[in-house]
Amino acid sequence: MQENPPLPTAHWCALGQMPSGDFMMAAIAAGGEPQEPVVVPANDLAAFVAGLEASSAPRWVWHHTPAIYATLLASGVRVERCHDLTLCHQILRSSEFVRDRSAFQLLDWAAPEPPQGPTAATAGPARFDLDTQPATSRNPFEITDVLREFERQRNAVNTSARPGRLALLLAAESAGALIASELAAAGLPWDSREHDRILTESLGPRPATYAEKPAKLAAAGDRVRAALGDPNASLDSPPKLLTALRRAGIHASSTSQWELAEYDHPAIAPLLEYKKLSRLLTANGWAWLDEWVTDDRYRPVYLPGGVVTGRWASSGGGALQLPRSLRPALRADPGWKLVSADVSQLEPRALAAMSGDRAMASAGRGKDLYEGIVRSSAIESRDEAKIAMLGAMYGATSGESGRLLPHLRRAFPAAMGFVDRAAETGERGGAVSTWLGRSTPPVEPDWQEAQSLASQPGATQRDEQNARRAARDRGRFTRNFVVQGTAAEWALAWLAEIRRNLAAFPEVQSDRAAAASGPVFGRRPHLAFFLHDEIIVHSPAEHADAVAQVVLDAADTAAELLFRGGDVDFRLDLSISDRATKS
DNA sequence: GCCTAAAGCGCG
DNA sequence: ACCGCGCTTTAGGC
Structure with missing residues (x-):
């Protein structure tokens, strides 16, 4: 029973949990203060969320997406948007764009343990029950804590150096959290035979x-x-x-x-x-x-934001290391197709865009970027262009990469200067940031210690060597961080846009897919796989062409969202097939 | 016996 | 002497 039903204009709906396991929800209108929270019994949560989703599709503010969303999905409830306080906290506490990070340094906002094991996050009936979780003496995610943290985060974004970019990053990161839960619920169609x-x-x-x-x-x-x-x-x-x-x-x-x-x-x-x-x-x-595939669905555990650069990690199932030799086992259900797409040379293109390097943008326009480099520089073959480019992003100093780098510097001074500056900053112990504002964590005390030791009067040659090596190691890390991290942001925006559009497809009748992928994803195209720069959508055959167009358009939208008015092409290789037989 | 580190190899 | 990961196995310290 709610005495104070939320207004349909609610932009945000904050959810907190009481020690009993029941929930409290506070609606927040655009630009307004939170309303008085209402109690939502745990058993009513799915129906309650579904109702609000239908009336106003708010952005759900909660502490940790998998802790709530897996249960909602299992009940057949999908949400459009959320704000994951744990992931966003992680970003804001070290983002260089945030002016006062101290508010995030002292807080204990640790995420609960991620679900482990192949059965933890499935769409089936076997799942952990929110209302049987042990009640702690102080639940750190009660509604007051959720509202306080959300206000702190909103304030940090609004007063930051780049509010637009940070807001986009937090939205993309949170969309990633939804997608990770949805990938677990839907599963990747896997041909065990x-x-x-x-x-x-x-x-x-x-x-x-x-x-x-x-x-x-x-x-x-x-x-x-x-x-x-x-x-x-x-x-x-x-x-x-x-x-x-x-x-x-x-x-x-x-x-x-x-x-x-x-x-x-x-x-x-x-x-x-x-x-x-x-x-x-x-x-x-x-x-x-035996462990990871059930009923011809593979359900690995993804960890959004699990890598410092913003890439996803995985914990269990090895989703990010599937050997290519097993790709043929990845197969659409009868009457369905796999729409597979990967971005050609995502990282160099991200670098071209963020550094504003017109020559590099032009080299990548409408064609293979490495071929474009051959055409516009003194480098003679595609293989050499690739080696040189990877060397530039990884910080190679010798070998073939080292030999080719001067050519690249002459042809693309803006892009090369950009990564060189990121490396210099890192070597000095400074922080660098991605395009949207994810920043490197501060240097370890050990690193600082090694540097001060080497600069003191009694420093041995060994001390100096150690310090120089540590400095160069960090320089390579920060050099790569800006590129890998910005590429990860582009990929998140791409994913989020694909997801948003897939939800609008009409349902089809498909008993087998519905049984295997659950009530939400078994009847319409859904994301089934994500690996840094590639996605696979499992789609009813009759919608596959339209899905392909969605995937292609989403790449343009992602580029526009991040690099408004930029001139870098993000090219996709796309295929529609029964099997993922990419070689 | 338990726990961590390292080797080796898979992915981008 | 080129970035970021996870997983399995073995070795070795306690």
């Missing part, structure tokens, strides 16, 4: 137990031991393998594949084969399939 077929083809038939080695792996191991003349050689432990190799006359300093490939010995080829198969089995073998 195809995965098993790939494993069987490479490794041999599935053994009866996990402990048993598959036949082809065992055979490769036998060939290695025979070639070494050492029937007991241990192949799985690097130190033991190293001694076994040395006994056979292979004096390698490590067992990494790149070094081993240098040696001419009959044991090398089967050993490299063994390592490859072993990796496939342990990382993405049958055990992985």
